[in-house]
Amino acid sequence: MSKLLQLVILFIYFISIIVAAGGCWSSGYGGCNDGGCSSFGGYCVNYGAPPNNKCRYAAKHIDDDDDSFSVATDEKCHVVRLDGYHLKSSDLVRLGTGDYRIELPEETWTTIRKSREIVDKIIDEKKVVYGVNTGFGSFASTIISNEKLADLQTRLIVSHCAGVGEPLTIERARMMFALRINILAKGYSGISEETLRKIIAAFNKSCIPEIPSQGTVGASGDLAPLSHLAAGLMGVGRMWSPKTGWGNASDVLEQNELGLIEYKAKEGLTMINGTQFITALGAEAVERAMSIARQADVIAALSTEALRGTVRHLHPKLHASRPHLGQNLVAERLRSLLISEVHPSEISKSHANCGRVQDAYSIRCVPQVHGISWDTIRFVKKIITTEMNSATDNPLVFIDSNEVVSGGNFHGEYPAKSLDYLAIGVHEIGSLSECRMERLVNHGMSGLPAFLTLEGGLNSGFMIAHCTAAALVSENKVLCHPSSVDSISTSAGQEDHVSMGGWSARKALKVLDNVEILLAIELLMACQAIDLLHPLTSTPPLQAIHDLVRQSISTWDKDRFMSHDIEKATRIIKSGIVWKTVQPHIQNYLDRHHKIDLARPAECEHKLM
Ligand SMILES: *[C@@H]1O[C@H](CO)[C@@H](O)[C@H](O)[C@H]1NC(C)=O
Ligand SMILES: *[C@@H]1O[C@H](CO)[C@@H](O)[C@H](O)[C@H]1NC(C)=O
Ligand SMILES: *[C@@H]1O[C@H](CO)[C@@H](O)[C@H](O)[C@H]1NC(C)=O
8 A cells, every 4th residue: 555545544544533532532531540431442432343444554553564575484494585675674684593594586596697697798898897897996997807807806805804893693694694695686786696506505504704893884885894794605714604613714614515605707896895784784673673662662551550640641632633653653552551441450540530630751752752763663664674675786787778887876875874863763762761760769759669669778679770771871872873974085085975884783783782671671660660559450461561570570579689680671672572462452452442453364463563
């Protein structure tokens, strides 16, 4: 469905809600915490079932992940089919695990063969084409004779192996490797079938070159990191495989019964001119960011309960009056988790008549703040997905018109800028989380025991866990300085503008690490607060989250070694189980309240969530 059509349907949907809602929201939805309006339902049930297309839109609305690319993964056979057009970030993360091998469709091989024929013809006819029979970068006007073309590739790659710093993890290096294969599969690079088959064979045996993480300016492509990848396959540098562990690349290849690759004319440049370092890390970043954003809504709901906040600010009319997609999506998620006819809450009922009209922004404005974070993540996911399926080397070979064209697709400004935005968007989720933590530990704001501990003074409770949160948020504020606003001229002024996207990607991941921990600490605090409100209980979905945490982390009844609890809670966040736990409850709410038909194939659901 086109975006425009979606917007129109969304608009009609909201109008129908507003019309249908006439009664209860305006009159009954008044009191603190909406005591009378266990009534989210009263009228909601009267929504009736909207026509089918609207249902489907609404079903998408609760998660609203863009799924416009077809599925490349064969789960059963553990194979991902790469054709250069259909790879999704979730596929790439899967490829990073080492559990999947790569296959190219037959049509793709045909294109690859044709594309190489054009390169071979240029060499035979001794035409001069950049990158095929010239020097590189500002040596572009130096012509290289045919006998020296293979030597040229070797020299190109080893000289460009200038990376420094911590190596990428095996998973991330593997993602970058797979992504490079996807780009080559587009058939614009002029790589030979023979070389590409050898490259895929190495991937299939999980032979992963060591790739240093620093030293790309992200403009002539990620030259240094991609050169380390290319060099490993030549048998130069260090390499890892499951069979051998870390070792000298030529030994590792040999023990895996693989030959050393000798790059033919143009193939060296084909391997290294592109944005796959930035984009591979970016794919991991968008997947984790989505998981963070969904779970942040759940944890914010839990804190709202713990702080005995109202739910008035979640009124659908209020959000429909500002129809940003993310905001409305988050508000809908929060409505489906907090008190309603479907989901009663003893905690909520206990303060129904407290007289508080509105809460602080870190509770009241969750839809408005998390909303733009969600919209930002979706925007970035789109850019990264397009980039993952783009030909980013140079020059490109077009078989239909029999042309070799030189241009600038290797420039990383797209992924660089978008990952700077991603960091800023996800940081805000952590920042808001910290605001709620301050409220949770501050007796004056929470009405709960100071620092969420009994016997305060003898126990310090969550005092320093909050300091940790403050430190991480502060760190993120510095990491959010966009790296793509910088540029330093390289290659004697030929490459005078660069993206600095490698650093955008690395620091976006660091921001995500910190936000995962922040949410973990808030989760611990909120569960502790719920325990302190015992015997009152929360709504079934939020109670399920509390119980999930208590399976591995006990109530804080006496001071103990805090960082163990934080580590365990961080593992819970990273696993995504907080979201999975509430999903059936959300679905139940939607089914009952909006009478929404969530009929989406189960496998598809699994992909989206
Ligand atoms: C990648 O392509 C661009 C554009 O031709 C070029 O300036 C750059 O030097 C290339 N990379 C290498 C290693 O030559
Ligand atoms: C890689 O593994 C897949 C799945 O087993 C297989 O179909 C493909 O032919 C392999 N490719 C190479 C080049 O070994
Ligand atoms: C890697 O192994 C090859 C073959 O055994 C050997 O010639 C080479 O010196 C080794 N390189 C390093 C860096 O150990």
